[in-house]
Amino acid sequence: MQHFLTEYGYVALLVLAFIEACCVPIPSEVTFGFAGVLAAQGKLNLLAIILLGTAAELAGSYFAFAVGRIGGRPLVLRLGRYVLLTSKDLDRAERWLDGRGEFAVMIGRALPVLRAFTSLVAGIAEMRPLRFGAMSLVGTLVYASAWASVGYGVGSQWHRVTHDFSFAGYAVVAVVIGAIAYFIAHRWSALRRSRSADLH
Secondary structure, three states: HHHHHHHHHHHHHHHHHHHHOOOOOOOOOHHEEEHHHHHHHHOOHHHHHHHHHHHHHHHHHHHHHHHHHHHHHHHHHHHHHHHHHOOHHHHHHHHHOOOOOHHHHHHHHHOOOOHHHHHHHHOHHHOHHHHHHHHHHHHHHHHHHHHHHHHHHHHOHHHHHHHOOOHHHHEEEEEEEEHHHHHHHHHHHHHHHHHHHOOO
């Protein structure tokens, strides 16, 4: 992801932000955080990152919203297996939205993990599209601004940190790869258990 962002800049940002908002498991914290680092290095503009990233996320969230609204829960679960989405994920998001009103979408879109499923559930709940867009826009703008600013804040130290702690950097990469592998294996196992429970 970092190489993709470094090589393709705003195009990579748009692609990654859109895909993540479509519920594909891409860590948006890394997308916006590293884009902020690139802004600190003068390769990108911080305001452009926030605005373009928010726009791409909003487009992706509308796509997920449409899937939930048109296809309902059965379609979401049928397609969800391809992105390791389980019925428990939807249950968790639905519990979050239930009773909290439309402002829960704004808060949900500003929270890690939960933000990936909020749009789907809002669609299933048949929330008004314009209201959904407004709430999603505010939450996404807060989220993108926060992570891009964090990346921008540490950006000036990026070269020194990577130079002085290169070995530690490789160790971190190994840990991240291991964590991703564990996450995928765990999600796959949860998905299989969920499908088995649904059959019974």
